[in-house]
Amino acid sequence: MSLTILAGAEAQAARSVTSDWFDRRLNRPAGWAEATTGVAVRRFVDGETASDLGTRAGAEALARAGLRAEDLSAVIGASGVGEQPIPAFAVLVHRKLGLGNSGIPAFDMNATCLSFLLALHHAALMIAAGEWQHVLIVSADIASAALDPDDPETGPLFGDGGAAVVLGPGPGGVEAFSLRTYSTGAEAAWLGAGGSRLPARDLPALLAEATFRMDGRAAFRVASDHIGPFFEDLLARAGWQRDKIDLIVPHQASGRALDLMVRRLRLDPARVMRTLHDGGNLVATSLPTTLIRAMEAGRTPPGSRVLLIGTGAGVSLGGVCLTL
Structure with missing residues (x-):
């Protein structure tokens, strides 16, 4: 398939939480959380929504690609947990990018942690078929919204963040x-x-x-x-x-x-x-x-x-x- 990644960008959440915070909260010895999970630091949002993070990452990815939001053929949301059930996460990002009256399609593809792979494959097919030219895939997950910080298995493992890539036709492809x-x-x-x-x-x-x-x-x-x-x-x-x-x-x-x-x-x-x-x-x-x-x-x-x-x-x- 003819495909290239024109640009990508991430959007980090505001608040940095080190693993020693979990060590103290869970009453574990120093270094326990990092040794157990492999995570030294994770970031949690401070008032931002998933679509805020996704929009920030998407806007930066578009700027790096030298494109305007209006140049897109589609916006695909690829998050594990949506900001809300209806409408789709991609629709919220679409509106925040200024595309409210554009008619450019926006929809989500969800396969939990594998959502980005599903979106990437679908976009590659559509670009290869000549149906689409440029596609923005946006992911953003606020795991902290549903985490129990006192659960030693999940609390120290997850973080919040956003990321986006812009795809277009090119010499590479999905093999x-x-x-x-x-x-x-x-x-x-x-x-x-x-x-x-x-x-x-x-x-x-x-x-x-x-x-x-x-x-x-x-x-x-x-x-x-x-x-x-x-x-x-x-x-x-x-x-x-x-x-x-x-x-x-x-x-x-x-x-x-x-x-x-x-x-x-x-x-x-x-x-x-x-x-x-x-x-x-x-x-x-x-x-x-x-x-x-x-x-x-x-x-x-x-x-x-x-x-x-x-x-x-x-x-x-x-x-x-x-x-x-």
Whole structure:
């Protein structure tokens, strides 16, 4: 597929929270939170909404690409948890970018932590078909809105942030895409509130499921059982050899999950881009943020073979083989 990433930008949340804050709150020894999660510092919003972060990242990405918002063919939202059920997150960003009367389509694609991969693949198809010219993919997740800071498994792991990329026709492209779901792990990561199953008139039930909960070990088992064959099949579809991958951009699930992926897939650690330490798990915003930081660090020169890979609630595995 003919595709290039014209530019990308991230939008960091305002408040920096170091892991020693969680050590004290959870009454753990110094260094416990960082050693357990792999996160030294994460950022939380201070009054900003997800669409605020997404708009800030999107506007900066457009400026770096030398485009106006009016030049876009579409705005795709790719967040793990939307700002609200209706209308779509992308619609809120669309309006804040000044596109309210433009008619440019705006919609969301949600595969939890893998939403960016789904949006990237769809945009690539539409650009290759000649239907679209330039596409803005925007991710923003405010994990802190549903976190219990006293939960030692989730509280210190997640952060808030926004990221956006501008795509257009070019010499690169998506060489392979795969998404597989193993719904035996559907309850391993759960946020029950916010949909029609728990209507607002039943406030106690709504509040009871308004906090994110995760069984990391259960998700870990499902992902580890399937990641090897998934990886081999994805590379076969692209016609790539493991040692020919220039950079691996993984979802920053946790320090232990990243370490397991490197071991299980026999990856060169020097080719794995890691941002977890300085931001935490940003849900769906994790993958585009890590890709943007790799681009800014000069790790994705033209012609690079980049593998984006990760897991999401469901449990799902997703990957894109991308030539830049």
